[in-house]
Amino acid sequence: MSEEKKQLFLNQINNHTINNITQSDIHDLTDHLYKKIRKHAQFFKGKKGKQYIQNMKNIDLKTKIKQNIKSFVDYFDTEHMPNSDDIVFEETTKNIMSPHYKNNTFVYNPKQYIFAPVMQNTILLHETVPGHHYMIQRVKDTNGKFDLSFVEGWAFYSESLFDKNCIDDKISYNCSQLIRAIRTYCDIMYNYYNEPISYISKIYMLFFPIGDSKDHDHEIERIKNHPSTLTCYVLGEKMFFDIRDQYLKNKNKTIKDFHRDILSNGIQSKTQLQYLLK
Ligand SMILES: [Zn+2]
Numbered sequence: 001m002s003e004e005k006k007q008l009f010l011n012q013i014n015n016h017t018i019n020n021i022t023q024s025d026i027h028d029l030t031d032h033l034y035k036k037i038r039k040h041a042q043f044f045k046g047k048k049g050k051q052y053i054q055n056m057k058n059i060d061l062k063t064k065i066k067q068n069i070k071s072f073v074d075y076f077d078t079e080h081m082p083n084s085d086d087i088v089f090e091e092t093t094k095n096i097m098s099p100h101y102k103n104n105t106f107v108y109n110p111k112q113y114i115f116a117p118v119m120q121n122t123i124l125l126h127e128t129v130p131g132h133h134y135m136i137q138r139v140k141d142t143n144g145k146f147d148l149s150f151v152e153g154w155a156f157y158s159e160s161l162f163d164k165n166c167i168d169d170k171i172s173y174n175c176s177q178l179i180r181a182i183r184t185y186c187d188i189m190y191n192y193y194n195e196p197i198s199y200i201s202k203i204y205m206l207f208f209p210i211g212d213s214k215d216h217d218h219e220i221e222r223i224k225n226h227p228s229t230l231t232c233y234v235l236g237e238k239m240f241f242d243i244r245d246q247y248l249k250n251k252n253k254t255i256k257d258f259h260r261d262i263l264s265n266g267i268q269s270k271t272q273l274q275y276l277l278k
Contacts, residue, residue, distance in 0.1 A: 005192065006193075008227075009192045009228050009231075012228040013228050016232045016236075029234070030185065030193075033184055033185040036181040037203075037207050040177060041178060041207040041209070043171075043174070044175060045207075045209075052171055053175070053209065056172070065124055068121060086104055087105075088104060088106070089108070091108065092109050093111070096108075096112070098127070099127055100132075101127045106124075106128055119175065120172075121169060122159040125155075125159045126158055126159045130161075148233075148236070153237045156233050157241065159176065160237070175209055178207070178209055180234070182204065182207055183219065186204070187223050187230040190223055192228075197220065201217075204216040204220065
């Protein structure tokens with residue numbers, strides 16, 4: 001049974017990625033995620049980390065988001081960037097899985113813990129620009145057919161951009177990295193290694209930097225109901241980093257060139273990405 005479960009998990013992933021993912025890849029990824037969790041969790045459990053999260057709750061979200069969009073636009077330096085003034089913010093009281101972006105409108109529930117301001121930089125890069133903004137354009141052009149790890153991989157890759165390349169807020173970046181790592185680690189532990197829910201709950205209790213046990217249960221439901229999804233996202237992100245490394249080696253170009261090349265072509269397919277490397 002547990003071998004079957006593993007195979008099913010691998011098949012689901014391999015339907016969504018270009019690389020053939022093996023058991024040993026999953027093993028290495030788990031190891032990597034666990035190290036990442038250990039590296040970042042301690043800070044957020046400590047006094048300084050808790051204080052940081054508390055302070056972030058008091059900021060004016062809309063103003064900060066608009067400022068950040070401006071920085072991203074400057075950083076990306078492409079004619080495909082939207083004007084931050086064109087982006088509309090819509091607050092909702094509905095219980096939504098995550099904030100999202102549709103037709104230039106960013107929809108979020110300010111009361112929902114997961115949109116804790118500590119994550120707003122990365123959420124913004126992920127959900128709006130350059131993350132899903134471009135993908136949504138492409139999906140419209142291709143009758144809604146797209147690849148999960150490709151779409152989410154690009155959005156995850158986009159999140160990483162604010163680390164050293166545009167907005168420098170290391171703590172906020174580490175917080176969202178920690179959240180991503182825990183979710184993916186638990187996806188693998190529960191859906192691949194067949195660990196019980198009690199183990200997953202314990203990981204959340206020990207390491208997850210925000211929310212209470214009710215919020216954690218909501219997270220765990222998501223992991224139970226969408227096996228391998230979060231792992232696909234992370235592997236997709238890795239694909240973009242790999243392609244970027246190769247691009248930078250082959251062409252004597254900068255990261256900015258890489259983004260411009262991708263975005264000006266509308267990041268339409270894996271084939272097109274591979275073409276960029278030639
Ligand atoms: Zn996404």
